[in-house]
């Protein structure tokens with residue numbers, strides 16, 4: 001080794017040792033559009049020298065091409081990763097950025113200020129230890145400032161930096177700083193923050209970002225970076241109860257059975273008594289296994305594998321806990337839910353819930369109210385729309401262990417997943433457990449039609465499409481089913497041709513067979529309605545009496561006759577299946593409209609003028625009238 | 633007592649958690665193994681995550697047939713040493729058509745031999761989750777990618793329609809044919825990777841260390857003459873230079889840097905004073921800003 005190599009090695013060894021001790025602070029920046037978030041972060045990256053030359057070259061070029069700074073460097077462009085966003089000139093998602101100083105590594109979540117993107121802010125805040133809230137000095141506190149602060153407090157962030165930005169545009173006026181600071185502190189009193197550090201800055205010019213600004217001699221510090229580097233965000237782990245959500249059962253062979261997971265709070269020592277609170281099974285920690293050797297003790301944040309002295313039945317989803325300070329175990333709790341999807345929440349509907357490492361069935365058993373995030377008022381509601389926050393009771397299909405979110409962000413949080421689309425539709429924080437006695441049971445003993453229907457959030461019914469061959473019944477029925485499906489309704493479509501290939505294969509087209517055909521279809525749709533489904537039947541069903549018979553199998557209001565009234569000439573002209581031609585040529589006998597009668601409905605609930613209305617419009621009309629009738 | 637894990641300990645724990653989560657929720661995970669330094673770290677973390685069990689999924693190398701020879705020999709050594717279950721996939725159609733970066737251009741080569749090949753392999757083995765070593769600090773469009781990044785049946789990424797990801801609660805639900813790409817190194821930076829390799833003494837391909845190697849300079853890039861498939865211009869003669877690589881891929885598309893750093897501390901030291909980001913060595917990102925995002929939407933990692 002050469003001397004220069006050796007010097008490099010000692011120098012870098014020292015450096016690496018000092019770097020080893022660095023910790024990691026995660027924070028988010030929030031502010032309204034144009035408050036300067038992107039500029040703020042861009043500036044931090046710039047000033048901590050995290051930009052490489054080639055990134056700088058790209059930045060300079062892009063600033064010229066699409067920048068908003070008249071060709072000067074537009075720091076905001078650094079943050080706008082996705083092309084579409086660049087073109088719209090707004091940040092629409094959460095972007096994570098990294099920078100390092102000699103004291104700390106930082107992960108910044110850049111979250112958008114646009115009203116409709118509350119969901120992204122909540123996402124960014126969920127992992128943050130601290131929030132930087134930007135305010136434009138010229139505008140002072142805005143509604144959005146309050147909303148962001150509320151969301152940040154909802155997600156359990158206790159440390160706030162209030163950055164009053166664009167001080168250069170208000171002549172670095174101390175009075176403005178003092179007023180905004182006072183306004184904010186007065187408002188924030190209700191939000192339970194631990195500390196609020198107010199700093200006057202100009203992100204664009206770099207005032208009070210890294211170094212104290214000569215333009216604001218009245219401000220004594222700290223600067224943004226100084227504060228971020230030194231703020232204490234530690235937790236007193238010795239006071240926290242031990243929790244280990246079991247992620248994976250580690251069984252390399254018959255002699256080893258370990259429980260792998262990341263410690264969610266507290267510490268564990270070999271010899272500690274632990275319990276799985278739902279079943280009450282207890283044991284003692286025999287080893288704390290890691291790839292790097294066994295440990296005597298481990299603490300929150302570490303990914304470990306525990307082995308126990310007893311063979312107890314534990315699996316993914318269980319939480320290993322300290323015996324003396326146990327979490328709640330219940331199958332119901334009260335929670336705050338942030339709705340994150342375009343499809344609104346429906347109380348009573350089934351959602352998958354991921355809570356810790358367990359993924360089970362749940363439903364919103366009671367939506368108590370929603371919170372107006374601008375005024376913090378409570379408002380009555382039947383549903384939650386995208387970006388709305390509600391207080392609700394959630395019922396699970398079995399008991400699990402959890403803690404209130406204020407005590408534990410890992411074991412007190414959950415997401416809801418749509419069963420059909422698999423989308424993450426909501427995120428929630430748990431307030432407290434509900435006792436069984438306080439509430440209705442999950443499973444009703446007597447499952448009947450109404451229960452099945454309401455579980456599907458609909459009233460089961462039959463839409464009976466009747467009309468000539470080629471009238472458009474099946475096309476319309478299909479479209480209706482598609483629409484219902486996107487509305488998350490549960491449907492089934494019985495189509496004449498299809499049923500004749502199976503269930504009614506043995507039937508022909510004599511009058512007797514036509515009656516039997518309809519009887520079977522009527523009975524089948526009765527079963528489907530009993531199962532809670534919206535059943536679409538698309539059959540020529542030419543005879544009034546058979547349609548009446550099908551109607552009689554169902555309860556009042558469950559049977560809707562949809563008459564697709566298309567004149568014979570038009571059907572014959574369309575002749576999609578070429579059947580009219582064959583019938584006219586005598587190749588098909590007993591063809592409805594040609595040599596077999598079609599009895600027009602007299603009191604159909606819905607009539608579609610097949611000559612005038614497009615299939616799409618007809619379908620929309622039908623879905624609309626289902627809504628009006630309260631069936632969906 | 634307040635106590636913190638160091639940043640590397642936190643990053644390591646977070647990655648391990650992601651590995652365990654994927655293995656618990658998916659039926660057929662696979663780990664993309666590209667042989668580079670990020671893959672080396674990924675592999676190391678996978679071994680840690682499941683210890684004392686062996687890694688419970690196979691590794692997949694999509695071989696474009698233009699990788700550095702030393703990468704392939706290193707790969708074989710790793711398989712041997714750690715007893716890995718390695719699958720190698722080469723796009724047979726690409727081979728049949730003789731696709732290569734010189735004859736067909738870098739864009740087409742990458743598309744056929746890498747992007748298409750990857751999709752073929754994922755379809756062939758019906759993997760429903762694929763671990764990748766991508767980091768959010770690499771490129772702007774990656775900064776917004778999720779840890780569990782959903783892919784449609786056609787392996788497409790829809791940046792506008794990503795599932796929100798909160799706390800460490802990942803949504804691993806997919807329907808048949810759909811999949812996720814999981815990125816355990818999302819929150820690592822290049823410096824973290826090097827520091828970790830150093831701290832953990834992780835083996836990496838020798839090409840990362842400076843040595844005298846034959847190179848030609850082309851369009852401002854130093855290309856290593858790894859074999860005789862590199863067509864030399866009339867005025868080009870390979871020269872021996874002390875070079876190393878910051879990133880490894882297909883040798884005709886990967887630029888070297890002149891360096892004398894033969895040890896990790898020296899590499900880290902060079903890195904701390906260097907002023908170019910590692911992707912500069914890769915030809916594919918340079919076509920135009922946003923080009924990486926386009927590739928990702930199409931299924932490139």
Ligand SMILES: Nc1nc2c(ncn2[C@@H]2O[C@H](COP(=O)(O)OP(=O)(O)O)[C@@H](O)[C@H]2O)c(=O)[nH]1
Nearest residue numbers: 033034035036037038039076165166202203204
């Ligand atoms: N004069 C001045 N302008 C600023 C300052 N910070 C940001 N801006 C400008 O405000 C506009 C919006 O900034 P940007 O960072 O894109 O805001 P974002 O929407 O919150 O990310 C841009 O034109 C910035 O250059 C500041 O401190 N002083």
